[in-house]
Amino acid sequence: MHEGTISARLARFITASVRASGTPMWRFERFPDLGPEVLNDDLARISTPSALALWEQLTLTEPGPAIGALITEGTPLGTFGLWDYLISTGDNLAESLKVAIGHLACIGDVAAEKLQVIEDGRTFTVRHATGSWVPDVVEAIDLFALAMLSTRASAATQRPVIPLEVTLTHRPPRTYQRLAAFFGTRNIVFDAPHNSITFADNDVRARLPKATPGLQQILTEHAVLTLSASKPVLRxxxxxxxxxxxxxxxxxxxxxxxxxxxxxxxxxxxxxxxxxxxxxxxxxxxxxxxxxxxxxxxxxxxxxxxxxxxxxxxxxxxxxxxxxxxxxxxxxxxxxxxxxxxxxxx
The missing domain is CATH 1.10.10.60 (Homeodomain-like)
Structure with missing residues (x-):
């Protein structure tokens, strides 16, 4: 029942980012699921098409698709609600990320967004793919997903976690200094087979500062109950x-x-x-x-x-x-x- 929708938390964040860009909001006045009474209801589910309209508007601002990553800079844990806490309360980052990815519906559209974990004992990689939309919008969403993983990793561990590598299926821009500064590495590969972010195994296996025995299990059960109580706004x-x-x-x-x-x-x-x-x-x-x-x-x-x-x-x-x-x-x-x-x- 949550396919084709995203969480109100995420929609609220994207809407705030569009406003912060100085974009007039008249275009969204007739969207029935983007009104304040809907966005402020954490049990509401916002249609993916409405979210895509917001993303499209964001990519029209400087610096284009890179905005998908840059809007996550400095966002504290809790910005994205329950999903953030699933990442930060497990024993270590690796296990917490797996739990959060398994409950992707808490934040995103499971019909459009795909996350996959790949481990080899030395590195920990998360791959991301999204639906088939306007190229700039797809690129912005891909960068947003990888940036979310990067910023949540540092917030959960309470120390900088620099990825070993970031790969993108998209063509290289004329300059990517801002992305390199954001991710903390110039090892950003374009025209790659997958969108992915790779961390050193040591970074994801260290015990998390907020790890509390049993808390993640409670939050996981709460996630299931919250999803069962939430519903799409649109018929x-x-x-x-x-x-x-x-x-x-x-x-x-x-x-x-x-x-x-x-x-x-x-x-x-x-x-x-x-x-x-x-x-x-x-x-x-x-x-x-x-x-x-x-x-x-x-x-x-x-x-x-x-x-x-x-x-x-x-x-x-x-x-x-x-x-x-x-x-x-x-x-x-x-x-x-x-x-x-x-x-x-x-």
Whole structure:
């Protein structure tokens, strides 16, 4: 039941990071699961598409995808709730990380995020992979995951834990000094087969300062109870719309791609939509309408750019669509955005 969602704690942190970047928050006003009453409820589960919209906005700020790592700098234990304490209360870092990874649902989307531990007696490596989204967003999330492991390792041991190596599947940036300073090593390998962070075995086997016999078991049981009591804020149809909204922004709004993100076949998705009295075509049209109006009223983007963003071949196709929806041209929408219009009746 937690697939396709993240914890309110994590969503709260990403939202705060977007605000701190100075980004206007108007884009997120219509997201039903990003309001303060939802984000402040630790039992709420926020849809992954809503979280991805936040991540996309973050990557538009300087320094791009690297922001995924840099926003974790200086975050104390407890920032991410129960998941942080699972990492810091076991006998040693290695065993605590395994327990926390086994309870990834406490913080992230287990349908999209994969963590794997590899040990060889000398080193301790954690690999990470995420879903198929916009490349910059994927890179930011990958860096965030590795940075989380790095910062939590140092916080749990109460001393600097410098990774032996960080590997990324992404292409090297023009400069990565800030990432090298963040991780404490220049041994960052790009175009690698996996995203991973590797620690020396001695660093992860030392007894943790906060290790308390039996405490981690209590926290693990609490994690199970918390997850059973939590629930997604969005109903299925709302989650579908959030997924479609995100896919359209990423130029991936095909029936097959959206069905894949919802972990169902295209035929099943069409059947579910029919049960809700709608269809794929109607939903795609409505989402294009919402996004186009948002971009026309809130930005100065040229018509051809807006057309591309909402899935039309050119500005002429967008003009025809706006005329159909609003009964007036895109220029009039921009000139007088408060005039009562609205989509034509079906």
């Amino acid at each position: 299925w149809h709302d989650r579908f719309r959030a997924t479609l909204d995100a896919a359209l922004r990423e130029d991936a709004a095909s029936l097959d791609r959206v069905a894949q993100r919802l972990a169902m076949s295209p035929r099943t998705l069409q059947r579910r939509l029919a049960e809700h009295g709608t269809s794929w075509r109607e939903e795609l049209e409505q989402t294009r309408h919402q996004q186009a109006m948002e971009l026309l009223r809130r930005t100065d983007l040229p018509l051809h750019s807006i057309a591309t963003r909402v899935g039309y071949s050119d500005a002429r196709a967008l003009r025809r669509a706006v005329q159909r929806w609003e009964g007036r041209s895109p220029n009039l929408v921009r000139r007088d955005p408060v005039t009562v219009g609205g989509p034509a009746e079906a």
